Amino acid sequence: MRIIKLPMAAGIAGMMVMASSAQAQTSPKQEETGKDIAFSLAKGNCLACHGMPTQPDAESPGLSGPPLIAMSARYPDKARLRAKIWDATASSPHTSMPPYGKHKVLTEQEIDKVTDFIHRL
DSSP states (O other): OOOOOHHHHHHHHHHHHHHHHHHHHHSOOOOOOHHHHHHOTTTTOGGGTOOOTTOTTOOSOOSSSOOOOSHHHHOSSHHHHHHHHHOGGGTOTTOOSOOTTTTTSSOHHHHHHHHHHHHTO
16 A cells, blocks of 8 residues: 655645546536526526426426416417516516516526527427
């Protein structure tokens, strides 16, 4: 058994950390999808209020909002759906749905992704 002196071991450990850090920085981050955002507790959190019957991985859906089904039939004009996500209070002043765009909870790009995802449900 070979004994490595502490300074050498610390140097080797430091190099390993630097190598793994560099590797993590160079590997491309997977782009967040509309579904990721909608299911995220920190962002869209659509499942807190809405059921999504066509999504088997939609765990613990809420019941206070309407189920998100047949969305392209309910919103043939996708811009109306996007406007609802942006600020539902504009068309329904007493809604409990947060104005995700107006309050800058989601970025423009995130709202576009969520709109595309929900419109396909």
